[in-house]
Amino acid sequence: MASSLFSQDQLLNYEFVITYYEGTGYAEISRLLCAYGGLHLKNEFIDDDTIVKYKPELLFGQVPRLQIKKDGKVVFELVQSKAIARYLAGLVGLQGRNLEENAMIDCIVDGTSDARALTSAWWSGDRRAGIAEVVKKDSKLEFFLTKFDSIVKQNGGFSVNGNRLTWADVMLFNLIEEIEEMNKWYAKEAQIETSSLATDVSRFPHLQALKNKVVHANNHIEKYLQSETRPKSFFAMPEIV
Numbered sequence: 464m465a466s467s468l469f470s471q472d473q474l475l476n477y478e479f480v481i482t483y484y485e486g487t488g489y490a491e492i493s494r495l496l497c498a499y500g501g502l503h504l505k506n507e508f509i510d511d512d513t514i515v516k517y518k519p520e521l522l523f524g525q526v527p528r529l530q531i532k533k534d535g536k537v538v539f540e541l542v543q544s545k546a547i548a549r550y551l552a553g554l555v556g557l558q559g560r561n562l563e564e565n566a567m568i569d570c571i572v573d574g575t576s577d578a579r580a581l582t583s584a585w586w587s588g589d590r591r592a593g594i595a596e597v598v599k600k601d602s603k604l605e606f607f608l609t610k611f612d613s614i615v616k617q618n619g620g621f622s623v624n625g626n627r628l629t630w631a632d633v634m635l636f637n638l639i640e641e642i643e644e645m646n647k648w649y650a651k652e653a654q655i656e657t658s659s660l661a662t663d664v665s666r667f668p669h670l671q672a673l674k675n676k677v678v679h680a681n682n683h684i685e686k687y688l689q690s691e692t693r694p695k696s697f698f699a700m701p702e703i704v
Contacts, residue, residue, distance in 0.1 A: 467554060468539065469531070474502060474554065476533060481547075482507040482517065483527040486697040488583070489544040490527035492637045493551055494694070496630060498687030499680060500555030506694070545572065552630035559629060567623045571614070571631040575638050578607035582638075582645050604642065605661040611635060612667040620672060628680055636677040639664055644696035 469477065479497050483490035485508040497504040509517060509526065518524045522542045529547045531539040541547050549572075552558045559565035581604050611622070615635075619625025622632050642662055650657040657663055664670060678688060687693060 478503045478505055478532045480505045480507050480530040480532055481527055482509060484509060486694050488697060492548045492634055493527060495633050495637060496548060496551040496555055499684045501683040548630060557628060557630040564623055568629050568631040571622045572634050575634045578604060579638055582641050608662060608667050612669045615669040615673050632673060632677055636674050639670055639674050641696060644698040648698040
């Protein structure tokens with residue numbers, strides 16, 4: 464595998480600053496990977512007003528952004544959510560062990576991104592547009608969840624390799640969490656039970672088991688997931704949804 468500017472024994476001497484909105488969104492996969500690796504994560508929250516001052520210094524004018532700092536000085540900077548996540552996965556040992564595993568990881572990650580786009584359309588757009596449109600997306604998400612559940616089953620409990628965690632599993636975990644929050648919001652809006660939804664994650668036992676593996680992957684990520692300061696899903700923010 465490719466080497467890094469930062470040796471493993473030096474990583475804890477750096478601060479990993481993620482600039483993004485105060486919600487999970489497209490930055491959460493990178494926060495989860497930082498947590499897994501026990502890295503010193505710092506959130507730099509922005510909003511629609513403050514992002515204006517950041518745009519000139521952002522490569523594509525978008526967040527999330529990762530800055531690795533030492534003694535307050537930026538030593539490495541990266542934008543684009545999947546590029547950041549892929550890089551962090553390499554730092555914390557969650558990439559594949561060969562080109563083929565990495566290719567399969569990218570396949571799962573891209574599929575997860577396609578499914579995630581169906582959820583982000585609601586919290587980034589008009590969430591009151593109508594239940595009929597939600598039902599259409601619900602059916603598409605069910606397709607993805609069914610596929611992912613089958614993949615995890617076939618791979619012995621993981622998305623790519625049957626005996627070790629990769630960042631594709633963390634990406635799936637992130638998707639599952641977001642869908643669960645979306646289901647809560649959707650059910651409340653439609654005045655129905657989440658169990659009646661085709662995207663109810665309890666319908667997909669292998670994904671449920673994978674989620675549990677990520678939750679208990681190590682003490683670092685357990686602590687992060689239990690932290691009261693962890694950003695909430697945009698679906699859980701009444702002022703947004």
